[in-house]
Amino acid sequence: MNLRVAVLLFYIFQCIHGQPDNLGFISIDCGMAANFTYQDPVTNIQYVSDYGFIAPGENHNISSDYMKPSLAKGYFSLRFFPHGVRNCYTMRSLVMGNRYLVRASFYYGNYDGLNKPPVFDLYLGTNYWHEVNFGDSRSVNWMDIIVVSPADYLQVCLVNKGSGTPFISGLDLRPLETTLYPAVNASQSLALINSNRFHLGPTGNSIIRYPSDPHDRIWSTYDAIPNSTVISTTAVIQNNLSGIYDVPSSVMQNAATVINSSRIDFSWDPSDPSADVSSKYFFVFYFAELQNVPSNAVRQFDIIINNKTQNTELCRPMFLFVNYLSSIVHGMSNYNVSLVSAKSATLPPILNAMEIYLVKPITEVATDLGDAKAMMAIQETFGVIKNWMGDPCTPKAFIWRGLKCSYPAGDPSNITALNLSSFQLVGAISTNFGDLKALQYLDLSRNNLSGPIPDFLGQISSLILLDLSSNNLSGPIPDSLLQKSRNGSLSLRVGDNANICGNSTACISGQKKVNGTLLAEIIIPILATIALFIILFLLLRQVLKRKAKKRATHHEDESVLLENREFSYRELKHITDNFSQEIGKGGFGPVFLGYLENGNSVAVKVRSESSSQGGREFLAEAQHLTRIHHKNLVSLVGYCQDRNHLALVYEYMPEGDLQDKLRVDHSLGSNVFRLPLMLHKVLNICTSRVNQH
Known part of the structure; x- marks a missing residue:
């Protein structure tokens, strides 16, 4: 699919699929077509496509050889990312500061025919989550993380590390009550690696999840305790009032115990290549008395992890009530766990369920x-x-x-x-x-x-x-x-x-x-204004010289002096809308805004009756202006000498008068041309001489 088309679909479907359902769940079948949804037959959870959550990537089905009836529908398709180093899903409409469980699921199924599962990294937001690796092409890999959302959205990112193309089969988000998993906070999250959430039920691949667990945690069967036996009940097991972990009754209705022994021993291997001595694991052990034992019977035990006894005050199970013990232990390659009966105990220890999380510090601070x-x-x-x-x-x-x-x-x-x-x-x-x-x-x-x-x-x-x-x-x-x-x-x-x-x-x-640029737009009018005043000074000096010449020379053909357009007074009235918009005023007279036939704006300078300047001085000014041309100087368009009506028509420069320009020059600082102080002196001399004559 064209990438731009994918982006368009992303925004179309974002408003449909980009938010939680009425349970607060986000349940994504990655790689499913955009207009498809379905209800999972086991959990009854409604799954949607991922088009409302991510734009890039391509869809693909797993190889037909890997589509078995026992395989969940969510693993039939996947989305892979052949382009870009980081590709991210965004889950919106969350509550900032709330806790959420996020699950990412992967099933390679030889979708690309290479029979070589890739290895890539998974990030939750800005922080590294875990490496995604597979034992073989038929391995199902899923991992949970419990996190406090730093915003009203969460992002899950797949990062290509050069060991194959990243892909994903499913992505789920489940809201948790704020009382659950108090070890999770803004500075650390808990990552469940290798499905380490167990119930001690009968031997076999028995999975407990939603709706038995309202938070849709996946509980697998743990059957690796040597010489153990299972005791069960159909009674409802209740959580204590604190409800810190809210364990489902179905998880607690079975327990492993031993016969003719006072201890339960087992070992646990993290099987995590990223773990080292700096790593920490968070254990939670769950206990509930399932047998209505005599009042004089005592079941009490210690929990020892790698020869270190944990706090055992709560390791005295109550009848049909959940008890738990949680502890953080430092990273080791192997953990030996022992439940050892106390000296006063008359009954062997029991274990109903357990969770083992990798503690993930929040080290990367996100963007504001x-x-x-x-x-x-x-x-x-x-x-x-x-x-x-x-x-x-x-x-x-x-x-x-x-x-x-x-x-x-x-x-x-x-x-x-x-x-x-x-x-x-x-x-x-x-x-x-x-x-x-x-x-x-x-x-x-x-x-x-x-x-x-x-x-x-x-x-x-x-x-x-x-x-x-x-x-x-x-x-x-x-x-x-x-x-x-x-x-x-x-x-x-x-x-x-x-x-x-x-x-x-x-x-x-x-x-x-x-x-x-803007500066050029300001500079040019300023330069033009300055040049205009210099021209006026030169014209005034020329006027003074002409007064010393013979009067006869003033009778030359005035029509030859002007090469620009000659306007009639009627034309001036038309282009200025009867002189309706006055934009300035000087010694010569008022200046009006006008528009020529081609739409160009002009400034019409009309001699007032009180002006001391006569017709010959007017023509002398016009003559000099017609002979001076420069790209940064205002241009004379034409003139009017209609009976007693005298006017000059200039190209319009919409930047104000000289006083405005002087203010602009002061405010612009060193970035623009400054009007030299000498110009003020020149203008003063010019004005003085005109007054003398």
Whole structure:
């Protein structure tokens, strides 16, 4: 299946299958078709496909030679992951801080015809769970872990370590009461390896699980106690008031004991290649008196593990009530367990059930929850494939492509940089970017983003670089971003967005569009304004020289002096909508905004009746402006000399007057051209000379 189609199906089915059922269970048959569900005939649990929980991967059935009638339906198919180092399932709508049992199941069944089961690693969130290994192609491997959820979701990740393609057959999640398994907390979880949860029932492969166990723990038969016998009852066995382990009655209705002996001895091998002297195991032993023994009979015993006696105050079973003893022991290659009758005992020891867990310290601190959720939402919004699965920052070996994170000691990671250039992002800029509170660098260039630039980007206080260039964004640049760019706290790039304008006041019909970075958009109008005043100074000086020449030269053909378009006064009234929008005022007269036939905006400078400038001075100014051309200077479009009506028509530069420019220059700092102080002196001299004449 095409990977992008798989991603689309993932989001379609997420709302259907991505959450717990009415029991709080999540029961996934990995590799089953997206539109299939079924009810397990033994447990009556409803199983769904995994399309609402993961996007990548491919489905496959096991080899027909391995499909036996006794094999559970959940092992008929699987999902394998030929691409990517880490592939993760996400189970949502959980309760942060609650305890959950998570089970991963694997059955190779020679699905790939290689007859070589792979070896790969399993992670729960950011922390290593265990290695997945198989004795042979027919081995069923399942493992449980009990964990406190650090968020309202949990992720199970399969990691390729170069020893074959990872795969998975089933994934289950079961909620647990907060009183259960108090040894599980935010700093450690309990992993059940090699099915080490046993009841001491009759010999044979007798499995007890849901609905007998409401938490769907799988209890297998343990028949490796030498010289033992089984005693049983059909009576209900009740848990004590604390209910720390809530053991099902069916698990406790059988017990192993010995005849003509005062001790039960057995050994247990972890069979765990990852275990070493630093490992710890958590044992729980369960006892219940199943026989209504005489009042003078005593059943009491000690529990000894590798010659170390455990706390035995509770090892005096009560009739039809659950008693337990739990203990943590350090890692060894083999454990010898003995239940030895106390001196006062008249009855031999008994053992009804036991669980043995590997203690898993929580060593990896996950990404800040707000950052992680924001990135997951961004991934869903844009359908990014890449390696965007699991925790964004942790472990470092699996950090998402395009991210940079901070790793403070003992604290959650934060995302500090996002380089998503050329990530094929389509649509509006996601609001979730605004939830990355520690973000300093955001590069969204060279995508197909559209719509306006959102204002929330300016509210990210830590942001120092924002690159939005080469997209299809439109509208004004928010003031919050403009202010940061002008004061030098933000480097802003918005070039190659055909429909972006500098600010909200400039976003009108016929506006000048941004074709470079924001700084270029600011610099050019400033330079043009400065150049205009220099030109005016030169024109005024020329006027002074002309006054010394002969008056006869003033009668030359004025129509030859102007090479630009000549407007009639009626035309000026039309293009300015009867001079309705005044945008400035100077000594010559007011300036009005207008629009030519082609939609280009112009500034129309009209001589007022109170102006001291005459027709010849007006034509002299126009003559010089028509002869000066530069890409950074305002261009003269034309003029009007209609009877007593004099006007100049300029290209419109929507950036304010000189006073505004001087303020802008002051606020922009060292990043833009500063108006030299000499210009003020020149303007003062120019004004003085004009007044003298």
